[in-house]
Amino acid sequence: MESKHKYFSLAELLRSETAEKRGIPNVPSADVVAELHRLMDYLDSVRENYGAPIRVSSGYRSPALNAAVGGKPTSQHLKGQAADLVTDDLKKLGNVIRRFGGFDQLIYEHVGGARWIHVSIAPEGRPPRGEVLYITK
Template sequence: MAQHFTLSELLRSDTAEARGIQNIPPHDVLPRLNYLMDNCLDPIRQMWGKPIGVNSGYRSPALNAAIGGVATSQHVKGEAADITTGTVEGNKRLFDMICASDISFDQLIDEHNFRWLHISCKMGGIGNRHAILHL
């Protein structure tokens, strides 16, 4: 059970709310969301030592399409979250800390010059590529 994150944080979406889109994950996605919180987000929060916000977590296929996400997005699978410390400088420091850590992740992406970070991990750590990207 995650210490610093909740399922509701990963399901909340201003876009879904504004457009009346249901953002409820199917039952097979819930274990992946819990794995993401327990094995990726919580360790990142513990390492950072301060709160971290979730901009986007799980996205239903309808929500993902509404925001222009790719159909194969790890957000739809419950394997990804977009996070922020609240500042570009903080996001850059957190990015560097994650890169230097032993946290198992699939992708770590600097989005738009550290406006936020995308972090993903696959359940069980199997197939995690440890890919570090800048978009």
């Protein structure tokens, strides 16, 4: 499946520092790749509205990688439906996503010294929940 995205690449959504460091394979199924393409469509629109660079710190996670980073077993990262986003201005990014809508979950995460925004798309055939959550650990 070949589809073009303006701002995001499959490689960026598959790349994981933890996977590289620990030698954990992070290879998606064809179904997951299809979901990652839907996710990139969404992220492209967000990026267009935001108007500045957005970095993906975590996209797809294989079950082994998800366990290694302490993700929930139900995480949408396992399905290729979620990405963790980092920018210079997370508050602005959150506002842009909320205004744009169409997301399943938007989670402001503040873990240790790190901050990022988790955004997910709904599975095909289910309307997006538009849920906004805050997680501080």
